Amino acid sequence: MSAQILDGKATAAAIKSELATRVEALKSRGVTPGLGTVLVGDDVASQKYVAGKHRDCAQVGISSIQRELPGTATQEEIEDVVRELNADPGCTGYIVQLPLPKGIDTNRVLELMDPAKDADGLHPTNLGRLVLGEPAPLPCTPNGIIELLRRHGVEIAGAEVVVVGRGITVGRPLPLLLTRRSENATVTQCHTGTRDLGAQLRRADIVVAAAGVPHLIKPEYVKPGAAVLDVGVSRDESGKIVGDVHPGVAEVAGWVAPNPGGVGPMTRAMLLSNVVEAAERNAG
Numbered sequence: 001m002s003a004q005i006l007d008g009k010a011t012a013a014a015i016k017s018e019l020a021t022r023v024e025a026l027k028s029r030g031v032t033p034g035l036g037t038v039l040v041g042d043d044v045a046s047q048k049y050v051a052g053k054h055r056d057c058a059q060v061g062i063s064s065i066q067r068e069l070p071g072t073a074t075q076e077e078i079e080d081v082v083r084e085l086n087a088d089p090g091c092t093g094y095i096v097q098l099p100l101p102k103g104i105d106t107n108r109v110l111e112l113m114d115p116a117k118d119a120d121g122l123h124p125t126n127l128g129r130l131v132l133g134e135p136a137p138l139p140c141t142p143n144g145i146i147e148l149l150r151r152h153g154v155e156i157a158g159a160e161v162v163v164v165g166r167g168i169t170v171g172r173p174l175p176l177l178l179t180r181r182s183e184n185a186t187v188t189q190c191h192t193g194t195r196d197l198g199a200q201l202r203r204a205d206i207v208v209a210a211a212g213v214p215h216l217i218k219p220e221y222v223k224p225g226a227a228v229l230d231v232g233v234s235r236d237e238s239g240k241i242v243g244d245v246h247p248g249v250a251e252v253a254g255w256v257a258p259n260p261g262g263v264g265p266m267t268r269a270m271l272l273s274n275v276v277e278a279a280e281r282n283a284g
């Protein structure tokens, strides 16, 4: 039997419609939320993701501020744009699209952002707040994963979750969210250095694959009925996405988040949600 689908596209559409109502309410109070993006270089995937973020903004009534710099931009030039957005009253929140070109100190750029405008929840202050259990904007992909599971009725509390990956946007922050009392999952973090990945995965009720290794998660690693979410993005020669999860997993799992169409659209919806929440907070 084939797994049920964790439909990120449909779920994100529902969330966007809820957000559009909240944006209308803000506008009736004279507040228009604004999302800024900083895109450096000409990476085609990054250009596509940023364009998608601005399309989403238009759909829900959030205004867009786009800053683009060439791949040759210096650290100082990027930091100047960050300072400019920190000071821009029309910008409720913004993101710096990752990865930045080689040679740029990403952490220095992220640290320069005003944490109150950090729409990605990746500023060290906000990640620290998350560790301390204080309110903070939540990283978009981890938050999107939890929302996707919740809205499909997949039980998180008490679940054994295996996260595969240790990147800044998914692997590192996701266990922080899942082990909060509100989620109450038990999390094992694996990565490409894990000795026996199959042994770890076979215990998991929920698997999140974010290692960026094509088809790393094989059907024989998956417990029957488990929820498996594919966040890995590699590309074949034609530019088509190849995820971390082998297609055969759908025959064993109870739920799968496809890739594309699963977690990606949820990442974008959660970004909008962070901007609307910041605007509501600022409006008092």
Ligand SMILES: Nc1nc2c(c(=O)[nH]1)N[C@@H](CN(C=O)c1ccc(C(=O)N[C@@H](CCC(=O)O)C(=O)O)cc1)CN2
Residues within 6 Å of the ligand: 045, 048, 049, 052, 095, 096, 097, 098, 099, 120, 140, 141, 169, 241, 259, 260, 261, 262, 263, 264, 265, 266, 267, 268
């Ligand atoms: N500043 C950030 N940079 C990056 C993040 C992030 O959360 N903040 N995450 C990824 C890229 N990303 C958002 O920026 C992102 C990736 C994928 C999608 C998405 O909707 N994907 C579609 C497929 C699109 C395609 O065909 O290529 C899907 O999954 O259906 C949205 C956002 C790294 N950088």
